[in-house]
Amino acid sequence: MTTSDRTLVAALEQAIVQRIGEPRYNLWFDGHTKFLPEPGLLIIGVPNRYYQEWLERKFARDVEAAAGLAFDEPTPVRFRIDAELFQAARQDQDAVHTAGSPACADGRSAPVAPTAETTAKARARPRADADERPAAATPVKRHWRRLSEFMVGPCNRVAHASAVSVVEAPGQGPNPLVLHGPVGTGKTHLLQGLYAGLRKQRPEWRVCYLTAEDFTNRFVQAMRLGKLSGFRKYFRECDALLVDDVQFLASKRATQEEFQHTFDALAHDEKQVVVTCDVHPKLNDEFPPELRDRLLGGAIWGLQPPDFETRLAILRSKAHQAGTMPPADEALRYVAETLHGNVRELEGALHSLRHYAAVTGKPIDLPLAREALAELLRHSVRVVQLADIDLATCRVLRLEPGMLQSSHRSWAVSYPRMLAIFLARKHTSAAYSEIGTFFGGRNHSTAVAAEKKVRKWLQENGELALGERRLRVREVVELIERELNR
Numbered sequence: 001m002t003t004s005d006r007t008l009v010a011a012l013e014q015a016i017v018q019r020i021g022e023p024r025y026n027l028w029f030d031g032h033t034k035f036l037p038e039p040g041l042l043i044i045g046v047p048n049r050y051y052q053e054w055l056e057r058k059f060a061r062d063v064e065a066a067a068g069l070a071f072d073e074p075t076p077v078r079f080r081i082d083a084e085l086f087q088a089a090r091q092d093q094d095a096v097h098t099a100g101s102p103a104c105a106d107g108r109s110a111p112v113a114p115t116a117e118t119t120a121k122a123r124a125r126p127r128a129d130a131d132e133r134p135a136a137a138t139p140v141k142r143h144w145r146r147l148s149e150f151m152v153g154p155c156n157r158v159a160h161a162s163a164v165s166v167v168e169a170p171g172q173g174p175n176p177l178v179l180h181g182p183v184g185t186g187k188t189h190l191l192q193g194l195y196a197g198l199r200k201q202r203p204e205w206r207v208c209y210l211t212a213e214d215f216t217n218r219f220v221q222a223m224r225l226g227k228l229s230g231f232r233k234y235f236r237e238c239d240a241l242l243v244d245d246v247q248f249l250a251s252k253r254a255t256q257e258e259f260q261h262t263f264d265a266l267a268h269d270e271k272q273v274v275v276t277c278d279v280h281p282k283l284n285d286e287f288p289p290e291l292r293d294r295l296l297g298g299a300i301w302g303l304q305p306p307d308f309e310t311r312l313a314i315l316r317s318k319a320h321q322a323g324t325m326p327p328a329d330e331a332l333r334y335v336a337e338t339l340h341g342n343v344r345e346l347e348g349a350l351h352s353l354r355h356y357a358a359v360t361g362k363p364i365d366l367p368l369a370r371e372a373l374a375e376l377l378r379h380s381v382r383v384v385q386l387a388d389i390d391l392a393t394c395r396v397l398r399l400e401p402g403m404l405q406s407s408h409r410s411w412a413v414s415y416p417r418m419l420a421i422f423l424a425r426k427h428t429s430a431a432y433s434e435i436g437t438f439f440g441g442r443n444h445s446t447a448v449a450a451e452k453k454v455r456k457w458l459q460e461n462g463e464l465a466l467g468e469r470r471l472r473v474r475e476v477v478e479l480i481e482r483e484l485n486r
Contacts, residue, residue, distance in 0.1 A: 008070060009037065012028075012071075019065060020059060020062050027220070030055060032046070032047060034290050040066045040076075041076055042075050045081070045082025046081055047081070047086050047088065047224070048089055049226065050227075051224065055079055062078065065076045065458055067378070077206070081331075086174065092379075096260060121160060144193075146196055146224075147163060147190070147197055148163070150186060150190060151314045151317060153306060153307060155185070156185065156304070159181075159190060159301040163193060166272060166274060167203075170272040171271060173299065175272060176294070176298040177265065177271055177272075177274045178276075178281060178295050179274070179275075179302075180276065180281070180300065180303070181304060184343050186343065187244070188301060191244050198240055203242075206239050208242065210244070212244065212248035213248045215235075220230060235262050240271060240272040240274070242273075243276075245276060246277045249287070251286045256287070256288055256291050259291070269392065271349075273443075280472070302478075305340065308401065310334060319346060319350060325436050327364035328364060328366065330365065334366055334370065335350070335369060340476055345419050349373055353373070353379060356368065357374035386438045386441075389427065389484070390405070390481075392480050392483035396480050403416075407440060417439055417450070420439060427481075427484065443467055458473055458474055458477070461473075
């Protein structure tokens with residue numbers, strides 16, 4: 001390549017980065033393609049046909065526009081398989097191994113991206129035949145949490161029961177099963193319990209458990225290496241697929257489409273799919289309608305932060321698991337009454353008690369609990385202001401700041417205003433008159449009526465029509481409260 005060609009290529013690379021962004025350029029072009037300027041034409045070398053089709057479909061227009069800017073004239077673009085890139089990709093395929101792959105009941109694993117070390121070793125040995133598949137590595141030992149270890153309470157009873165029913169009769173009930181809730185409420189525990197239960201009940205099955213991030217990484221790697229057929233065969237022929245944190249797929253259009261097709265294939269064969277996510281699928285606007293519809297077509301159950309009785313039961317269980325002298329029950333009650341967070345926060349408090357007791361040489365009683373957790377409790381109690389309620393409600397429901405304090409009476413504003421008034425009574429010490437004045441100069445009786453209205457919605461498990469969306473009131477309240485706690 002001549003010096004002038006190198007200059008043109010550098011300008012072209014910069015122009016492409018400006019159009020598609022540096023992360024996407026690094027992912028799909030840098031190190032995986034070659035730019036070869038020819039008179040009146042730009043050739044882009046690619047490693048395989050899958051890569052060629054993907055780049056043509058997703059980036060051809062952007063690259064052609066960038067070439068026009070870099071070369072100062074309209075320049076057609078052609079993608080072609082490059083021999084050197086093809087050979088490099090084949091060598092990378094041989095380096096693929098299965099360490100750290102998704103857990104499966106039969107010990108087999110999905111192909112994963114090669115590390116620099118394994119790639120170097122692979123290039124130092126003779127290339128394997130094209131049809132040779134990497135041998136499965138011994139699965140990494142890990143402790144899978146069990147459904148029997150899950151602490152059941154009013155906040156998670158239905159979700160737990162649905163997980164048990166899947167283990168007892170997989171694929172026989174609603175499919176998929178979707179478990180949603182905030183961080184630390186037990187979604188991953190239930191999913192791992194499902195995996196362990198299915199392995200025990202169906203030892204002949206191939207049960208795949210992985211995170212949505214892992215699914216995405218493997219899909220991208222399969223795309224790069226031209227191994228999509230193997231990737232699809234692996235996931236679409238499993239007996240059960242368990243995917244954690246499926247909200248990670250949001251805004252990743254290509255991976256969403258691949259997951260949709262995987263789900264369709266499994267559902268067609270009546271294979272069980274279970275996913276977890278942080279919110280109800282209906283509330284995740286970054287999912288395309290097709291994926292949202294598929295998730296809404298099964299059973300959807302929520303998990304909430306534990307109530308007092310469940311918090312106390314969790315603390316008692318974990319206090320006796322450690323094998324050391326358990327804390328006094330009054331100390332555990334103090335923690336359960338004071339901390340209203342998730343399971344991880346309770347575990348952290350228990351670790352703090354044990355450490356403080358070991359340092360001071362004192363038993364874990366109520367005085368020590370108060371002393372040891374004083375700093376933690378000071379930071380866990382947040383004073384919520386009316387302005388915080390206003391801001392959180394507007395963010396969740398995508399309203400312009402100040403709308404709840406305006407004179408607008410349309411349902412799109414008045415219903416969110418009622419929710420804000422209800423939450424203001426729940427989370428602040430403000431009087432009805434103060435709350436009514438803050439939200440648009442309304443009087444005492446209006447604030448009282450709004451609170452009663454929302455309570456009725458919650459009791460009846462009602463829905464709100466907000467534009468084109470219909471949302472359950474309980475779920476909207478949970479989202480606003482989660483926004484408050486950020």
